Amino acid sequence: MDIRSTLATQNYTQARSATAPEPQGETGEGMLGRLVGTFAETLQHSEETARAAMTGGADPHALVQALASSQLAVETVATVRDKVVEAYQEILRMPV
Numbered sequence: 001m002d003i004r005s006t007l008a009t010q011n012y013t014q015a016r017s018a019t020a021p022e023p024q025g026e027t028g029e030g031m032l033g034r035l036v037g038t039f040a041e042t043l044q045h046s047e048e049t050a051r052a053a054m055t056g057g058a059d060p061h062a063l064v065q066a067l068a069s070s071q072l073a074v075e076t077v078a079t080v081r082d083k084v085v086e087a088y089q090e091i092l093r094m095p096v
Contacts, residue, residue, distance in 0.1 A: 039073050046070035 049066035052058035 039077060042073045043070055 046066040046069065049058050049063055053060065053063040
């Protein structure tokens with residue numbers, strides 16, 4: 001048996017489980033609320049880390065990591081917002 005095909009099979013199995021659909025138990029509102037809560041927690045953690053770094057209570061590496069995660073969260077929210085606005089504009093352009 002070829003080693004490459006074995007590795008390909010293993011990688012396919014791992015990727016297949018990662019792309020499996022989630023259960024349909026949660027509604028869109030519940031998921032959106034959870035995501036907003038996670039976003040707020042990320043920003044709050046970053047602010048706490050920045051305060052601690054200013055007073056000398058946090059490692060500079062932790063500050064950089066917190067700032068990077070908050071930047072990623074804000075960019076993600078901005079991208080989602082842009083996609084929602086784009087979809088809304090597309091709906092408005094539809095003929096009735």
